[in-house]
Amino acid sequence: MQITVDTALQLGLNEAEFEQIKSILGRTPNFTELSMYSVMWSEHCSYKNSIAWLKTLPREGARLLVKAGEENAGLVDIGDGYACVFKIESHNHPSAIEPFQGAATGVGGIHRDIFTMGARPVAALNSLRFGSLEDPKTRHLLEGIVQGIGHYGNCFGVPTVGGEVYFEGCYNTNPLVNAMSVGVVKVGQTVSATAHGAGNPVFIVGSDTGKDGMGGASFASADITEDSAEDLPAVQVGDPFQEKKLLEACLELVPTGALIGMQDMGAAGITCSTAEMSAKGEHGMRIDLDKVPARQEGMKAWEMLLSESQERMLIVVKKGREKEALRIFEKWDLNCVQIGEVTREPLLRFYRYGELEAEVPAESLVLGGGAPVYQRDYREPAYLQQIRAFSAGSVPVPADLRSVAEQLVQLPAIASKRWIYTQYDSMVGTGNASTNAPSDAAVSLVKGTEKALAMTTDCNGYYVYADPYKGAQIAVAEAARNIVCSGGTPVAITNCLNFGNPYDPEVYYQFVQAIKGMGDACTKFDTPVTGGNVSFYNQSPDGPVYPTPVIGMVGVLDRMERRMTLDFKQAGDVIYLLGQSRDDIAGSMYLRKIAGMAFSPAPHFNLDEEYNLQQMTATLIRAGVLQSVHDVSDGGLLVTLLESAMPRELGFSLQTDPAVRADAFLFGEAQSRIVVSVQPEQAQRLEQLLAGMVWSRLGEVTGNGRLLVDQADWGSIGDWKEQYDTALERKVSGF
Numbered sequence: 001m002q003i004t005v006d007t008a009l010q011l012g013l014n015e016a017e018f019e020q021i022k023s024i025l026g027r028t029p030n031f032t033e034l035s036m037y038s039v040m041w042s043e044h045c046s047y048k049n050s051i052a053w054l055k056t057l058p059r060e061g062a063r064l065l066v067k068a069g070e071e072n073a074g075l076v077d078i079g080d081g082y083a084c085v086f087k088i089e090s091h092n093h094p095s096a097i098e099p100f101q102g103a104a105t106g107v108g109g110i111h112r113d114i115f116t117m118g119a120r121p122v123a124a125l126n127s128l129r130f131g132s133l134e135d136p137k138t139r140h141l142l143e144g145i146v147q148g149i150g151h152y153g154n155c156f157g158v159p160t161v162g163g164e165v166y167f168e169g170c171y172n173t174n175p176l177v178n179a180m181s182v183g184v185v186k187v188g189q190t191v192s193a194t195a196h197g198a199g200n201p202v203f204i205v206g207s208d209t210g211k212d213g214m215g216g217a218s219f220a221s222a223d224i225t226e227d228s229a230e231d232l233p234a235v236q237v238g239d240p241f242q243e244k245k246l247l248e249a250c251l252e253l254v255p256t257g258a259l260i261g262m263q264d265m266g267a268a269g270i271t272c273s274t275a276e277m278s279a280k281g282e283h284g285m286r287i288d289l290d291k292v293p294a295r296q297e298g299m300k301a302w303e304m305l306l307s308e309s310q311e312r313m314l315i316v317v318k319k320g321r322e323k324e325a326l327r328i329f330e331k332w333d334l335n336c337v338q339i340g341e342v343t344r345e346p347l348l349r350f351y352r353y354g355e356l357e358a359e360v361p362a363e364s365l366v367l368g369g370g371a372p373v374y375q376r377d378y379r380e381p382a383y384l385q386q387i388r389a390f391s392a393g394s395v396p397v398p399a400d401l402r403s404v405a406e407q408l409v410q411l412p413a414i415a416s417k418r419w420i421y422t423q424y425d426s427m428v429g430t431g432n433a434s435t436n437a438p439s440d441a442a443v444s445l446v447k448g449t450e451k452a453l454a455m456t457t458d459c460n461g462y463y464v465y466a467d468p469y470k471g472a473q474i475a476v477a478e479a480a481r482n483i484v485c486s487g488g489t490p491v492a493i494t495n496c497l498n499f500g501n502p503y504d505p506e507v508y509y510q511f512v513q514a515i516k517g518m519g520d521a522c523t524k525f526d527t528p529v530t531g532g533n534v535s536f537y538n539q540s541p542d543g544p545v546y547p548t549p550v551i552g553m554v555g556v557l558d559r560m561e562r563r564m565t566l567d568f569k570q571a572g573d574v575i576y577l578l579g580q581s582r583d584d585i586a587g588s589m590y591l592r593k594i595a596g597m598a599f600s601p602a603p604h605f606n607l608d609e610e611y612n613l614q615q616m617t618a619t620l621i622r623a624g625v626l627q628s629v630h631d632v633s634d635g636g637l638l639v640t641l642l643e644s645a646m647p648r649e650l651g652f653s654l655q656t657d658p659a660v661r662a663d664a665f666l667f668g669e670a671q672s673r674i675v676v677s678v679q680p681e682q683a684q685r686l687e688q689l690l691a692g693m694v695w696s697r698l699g700e701v702t703g704n705g706r707l708l709v710d711q712a713d714w715g716s717i718g719d720w721k722e723q724y725d726t727a728l729e730r731k732v733s734g735f
Helices: 005-010 015-025 031-040 092-097 099-115 136-156 228-234 240-256 269-281 301-306 322-331 384-388 401-409 461-466 468-485 505-525 589-594 607-623 637-648 662-667 680-689 717-732
Strands: 074-079 082-090 120-130 160-167 176-186 201-206 259-264 284-288 312-317 335-343 347-352 355-361 433-435 442-445 452-458 489-498 529-535 548-557 574-578 628-631 651-654 674-678 695-702 706-709 712-716
Touching (some): 005 015, 005 031, 015 031, 031 301, 074 489, 082 452, 082 548, 092 176, 099 136, 099 240, 120 136, 120 442, 120 452, 120 548, 136 160, 136 176, 136 240, 160 452, 176 452, 176 489, 201 240, 240 259, 240 312, 240 322, 259 269, 269 301, 269 347, 301 347, 301 355, 312 322, 322 335, 401 589, 401 637, 401 712, 401 717, 452 468, 461 468, 461 548, 468 489, 468 548, 468 607, 468 628, 489 505, 505 548, 574 607, 637 706, 637 717, 706 717
Parallel strands (some): 082 489, 082 529, 120 160
Antiparallel strands (some): 082 176, 120 176, 201 312, 201 335, 574 674, 628 674
């Protein structure tokens, strides 16, 4: 077959990249080699349009045990000889085409990133975006994706402990499915994704290799179109029970000391794992593809190299200790087949039945090696002019605020996600003890210690759309706020950067500004970026999705007794607002979904103000004066108060501030506000501790189960809870 620039273009490469490959090799590549470069130099694997900006993010910190990008996931010290491994990644395009398997294999893939480092996954979270639930296709995608997440996580035996779900029209064709995994490992017992030592054997372990997942990395590096369904073979098929066995076998092998390195086979399969391990170890590999256990007969070399079949690992074992690995994987009834060996020369050579199929320098394939790096042009999006033109004075204060509140709590993005999370097992497994008490962040005990991990995923895509710089700062700040409100100390983040086509200058502007905002916020909160995922091309013929840089944050509770929950505890407790009520309805769910104003700025936010609020809240928690803590976010103050009242169906009284328009006071989403409750005898002490801070007394918790706003009875908390709990299920059912 004659390889030309047209061949390269068909594989998703451009003319300049084709010439660069010829220069690297000193010749024209064959089809197998060109296919390898096409996936490894795709946006999904190489980050060629984002890496220059990603390097500007803060990537160092006292708790970091590896620098960002050095391993499969972030690794942070949590004390007492333990470390936390965590990462978030997207599986957007596969989920748009085949929702169940797309979401399921996203969960499986992110867990492999954790245990390939020798850590046991103890918790899973997710961040999901869907279009309008009025659209039957959206309901189909929602049901399939939720079932896929629940199926894989429940069967694999790792609890799904938290997440977030939004519904906006821009996600109609292109949903976002971001999966996060958190694991725990003893310091010094991690495994690196490296290969070194000439002559050391290379094994493929786990499942057989098939044609599922072909070209998945390239598929993820293109816009979704009407023809994308034809790419269905690019969606992998997962088996959580097989992955559970693979997990146990890999973690059993680690303590033997027989292992040199281990890497999971995700995007680009054998190509990616051999290239990354070899490049990191500054060695090469000789691989015999005919020894790879295959599910289908007659697979071509390029098909084996690009297959993204799930539940597979590549391991390098110390020569002479092969039997230890073979014995463990045989015990777990898994493949463990030697397919090659490490070579001193840093070349990857792939043979099939003795015939050389491909020969490429390992370094030339990987991120930070030979892959191209681009700086794209960008310009401010035209729509920002409409956002700046917004005037709150054009929006009258509603006459019936109670009616607005009832509509607000039934919006799918605000209402309870009970219909979703009850499909996830939040308590499965014995590796840790998850806690289901309601709190702003998920909290899991670290087995064998007094510590706990606090975890969250956060991003309001509209805020980033309205102001990419400020919106990304808010995403980091809200994640940190959720950690602090749960009693933890924020430690580090992983991110999943979901944007449209990077060749669109307005999309790239959103990306650049979001990176700048994220970097400044992470520096302020001392939460370095440990790694993550860039997902471009989240775009359909209708246009790009909202820029959605999801923040996955982990924090540490040194003692579980400091854990705080969001629910009011008993009648008579006094309710306070920490932070300032503002005359601000911009960017709020109320303004966009109830008042129908599509364009408005992001809500008020000041980074220093936010930082000081979080520091004070942490001080109050340590002082032991608080009964409940809950941050004000989507839906505003009233939704926050209702969410605190509903768990125990306690009532509360609320006095509005006459200096602030009523809809802004109740439904505005100005940032840097936290609702706390205290026992009456602690009220004076609280107010003394708050000296120098802005705060207000809102009302008190009542035992009659009623909601009183300015002495007006707005009904029973039980009725509000019924509306809040069932709204999403009714929408999904079409009612």
